[in-house]
Amino acid sequence: xxxxxxxxxxxxxxxxxxxxxxxxxxxxxxxxxxxxxxxxxxxxxxxxxxxxxxxxxxxxxxxxxxxxxxxxxxxxxxxxxxxxxxxxxxxxxxxxxxxxxxxxxxxxxxxxxxxxxxxxxxxxxxxxxxxxxxxxxxxxxxxxxxxxxxxxxxxxxxxxxxxxxxxxxxxxxxxxxxxxxxxxxxxxxxxxxxxxxxxxxxxxxxxxxxxxxxxxxxxxxxxxxxxxxxxxxxxxxxxxxxxxxxxxxxxxxxxxxxxxxxxxxxxxxxxxxxxxxxxx
Numbered sequence: 001x002x003x004x005x006x007x008x009x010x011x012x013x014x015x016x017x018x019x020x021x022x023x024x025x026x027x028x029x030x031x032x033x034x035x036x037x038x039x040x041x042x043x044x045x046x047x048x049x050x051x052x053x054x055x056x057x058x059x060x061x062x063x064x065x066x067x068x069x070x071x072x073x074x075x076x077x078x079x080x081x082x083x084x085x086x087x088x089x090x091x092x093x094x095x096x097x098x099x100x101x102x103x104x105x106x107x108x109x110x111x112x113x114x115x116x117x118x119x120x121x122x123x124x125x126x127x128x129x130x131x132x133x134x135x136x137x138x139x140x141x142x143x144x145x146x147x148x149x150x151x152x153x154x155x156x157x158x159x160x161x162x163x164x165x166x167x168x169x170x171x172x173x174x175x176x177x178x179x180x181x182x183x184x185x186x187x188x189x190x191x192x193x194x195x196x197x198x199x200x201x202x203x204x205x206x207x208x209x210x211x212x213x214x215x216x217x218x219x220x221x222x223x224x225x226x227x228x229x230x231x232x233x234x235x236x237x238x239x240x241x242x243x244x245x246x247x248x249x250x251x252x253x254x255x256x257x258x259x260x261x262x263x264x265x266x267x268x269x270x271x272x273x274x275x276x277x278x279x280x
Contacts, residue, residue, distance in 0.1 A: 021052040030067035030219045032060050039075030045082055045130055050104035057111040057119075067219040069115065070211060071138055072122040079131025081152060105130055109137050109163045113234055116227030118218045122211040123189070124204070128152040133162035136171070139230065140214065141198035143189040144207045149197075150186045170237065171196045222260035222276045228252075 020038035025031070034056050036043040043049075053071075060066040073079060082105075112119050121135040123143035132149040135141050151168075153160050160168070160181050168177035172195045179185065189201035202210045218226070228251040236244040255261055260276050267274035 020049050021056070023056050025066070027065070029216055030065055031070060031215045032056070032066045032068070033070045033072055036071075036073035036079060039077075042077040042080035043073050043075065043131065044080045045105060045134070047104050050108050054107045054111055057108065057115055060117065061111075061115050066117060067223055068117060068215045069119045070122055070215055071119060071135075072211075073124060075125065077125045077131075078123045078127040078135060078147065081127075081129025081131040105134070105162050108134070112137055112139075116230065117223070118215075118226065118230070120211055120215055120218075121198075122207060123147050123198070124207055126150075129160075130162040133160065133164040133167065136167060136192075136197045137163055141192075142207065142211050142214065143192065143198050143201050144204040145189050145201045146204055147189045147201070148186050149189070149192055150184050151180045152184045154182060154184045220276060222258070222264060222274075224258040224260050225255045228255050 020036065020041075020043075022033075022035040022037045024033050024035070026033070034053060036049065038044065038049060057069065060069050118140065119138045121138035121141040121143075123135050123141060124147070125144070126148045127135050128150050129152040132151060135143070135149075151160055151164065159165070164181070165177075168180065171177075172180070176195070180187070187195075189198065192198045193201045200210075232244075232248055232251050236247055239247075260274075263276060263278075264274045
């Protein structure tokens with residue numbers, strides 16, 4: 001990300017963190033970028049990586065200075081998924097696998113869904129298994145056109161996790177979800193965009209700029225109503241229309257009371273652009 005990014009200070013979200021996750025805050029724009037920085041391991045997701053991601057997402061949740069979170073990665077690969085070395089270490093221990101999933105990737109996915117702020121994935125390279133689904137679990141995902149995805153769990157005899165069995169049928173349909181899981185067939189960023197797994201695919205040279213532009217636009221938006229809309233979208237998945245309408249009404253009533261709504265309303269009548277960052 002460009003701008004006034006700097007390492008995060010100790011004691012708050014703006015705190016320098018060691019590898020394998022870097023956190024940097026653009027103070028002027030309110031954009032927190034979390035970068036997977038384990039390039040030598042193809043940004044594989046071990047418990048240290050997942051623990052750091054979860055910690056920063058939880059900190060971002062309560063930090064009003066953070067308006068948008070970007071999940072990025074360094075190197076040629078976005079993420080190769082779960083760390084196979086960890087799997088080998090705990091081979092044959094089902095309880096260890098269960099604890100690892102519950103305490104690692106499951107917590108990160110839940111934190112992304114619960115975070116009342118937009119989370120954008122910037123996918124610069126190939127993503128496999130849990131790495132691919134982690135990108136899809138973000139609110140909005142932009143990928144380089146050259147990126148390839150695969151639900152590679154079948155290659156090591158595993159079931160899709162990272163919430164994939166919940167997400168994929170809702171995005172691509174049950175039949176395609178089964179095919180992708182059972183064959184691990186690779187698919188392009190263009191395929192992912194066409195199927196609704198990502199927002200769009202762009203040329204590699206335009207990726208960083210496209211994400212920066214989107215993040216800045218979201219950071220300038222009415223944060224309270226965006227948080228309420230995210231909550232409504234997620235909580236209304238799988239419920240009947242009457243329950244959805246009732247939840248919408250209650251959340252909309254909350255939005256009506258926010259300073260951002262007052263600013264948007266007043267700006268409309270004054271025929272000016274609303275400034276949600278300086279809402280009354």
